[in-house]
Amino acid sequence: MYQSMFTIAITITIMTVFLVIILSKRNPFIVFKILWDSRKNKKSWIHFALLGTILLINKLELQIESNFIHIGDYSHIIQQYEGQLLANFQNLLYNIWLTEITTFFYIIIFVTLISTSFVLYFIQQNKQLFYTFIYAVGLNYLIAIPFYLFLPVNEVWYVHSQVHFLIPEVYPDFETQYRNVSGLNNCFPSLHNSISLTLLFLSYKSNNKPFKWFMTGSVGIIMFSTIYLGIHWLTDMAAGVLLAITAFTMANLISILVSKSARMEGKMTPNLLFIKNKTVSSKIKSEKQAN
Structure with missing residues (x-):
């Protein structure tokens, strides 16, 4: 795996297919058929493009960060007040089986939740919920x-000498393979926590x-794993929870506004068409009377 x-x-693809079926x-x-059927729906493609752009920005952020001059590392400030808690x-809880399970949820299930929700x-064609999903995930990243x-x-294990990074016990090549999509100092706020909660x-x-x-x-295990595996601080988790609430609330508001706008547009169009038809009919009637 x-x-x-x-x-x-x-593995994520297989898990997604299995979960969607169940x-x-x-x-x-059927998602491909729906995509094909909606190929002329500009609104849908605009939303796809929006989400894709945000994910691309997140990917580029890691590259930008490598050339970025940081003003400091705030990990030690957090360590001072969190102390030995983590x-x-x-x-207290260390167990190899627990490490196996939490690693699976942290790496596989987290992404599976995103793809399955999408x-x-x-396929349910619940446009408002689908658009809210796109707005919410996008806002988390932005x-x-x-x-x-x-x-x-920085991640806890990197700073705290008594906290161990447990993922390599299960996934030995994590640092050489997965680290490219998971920045070492991208901890605050925790996106694993915020996106999971948002979903x-x-x-x-x-x-x-x-x-x-x-x-x-799944979300409960993922949130637990971020702490147990030695990755996130409790402060990161708290910030992630706050981010989830913020992103979800904002996404809901945006979705409601977009839906209202669409409904208003839908109501106005028939009215305008009626007025136009009425005007044409009146004109024809006047011409007949004149003749």
Whole structure:
């Protein structure tokens, strides 16, 4: 599973297909048909492009950061008030099986939740929920990126000598393979926590109970894993929770405004058409009377 980024991607794809089938009882590949049918829907493609652009910006952020002159490292400030709490927590709970499970959820399930949410909302053709998903995920990244650039915080294990980075016990090549998409000092706020929670909030707006239950359990394990694996500070987690609430709330408001705008446009168009037809009819009637 962890042989390469390719095998990780394949695992995530298989998990996504499996979950979509189980949770929606529909063929997940119908997404391609819906995409084809909606190829002339400019609004949908604008939203796809928006999300793609934001994800690209997040990817470029790691490259920009490599040439960025940081004004400081704020990890030690957090360490001063969190003290030995995370070290004691990890030492108390350490177990190789727990490490296996949490690594799986941190690397595989986290991305699977994003892809599964995307496909489920899309094939259900719940446009408002789908657009809210795009806005919410995008806002998480957009809000987090400035913090990563101007307020760098290193992962706990890198700073705290008594906290161990546990992922390499399961995924030995993590640093050479996965690190390219996960910056060492991109900790505050925690996107694993914020995006997971955002997806959980979104799932509770759907009518899919099994999906809600799966999301609830998965998000709980992911949030636990960010601390247990020696990656995030409790401060990162708290900031991630706040970011999730902010992004979800803003996304909801944007989605409502967009929906209202679309409804207003839909109401206005028939009225304008009616007025136009009435004008044409009156003109024809006048011409007949004149003749």
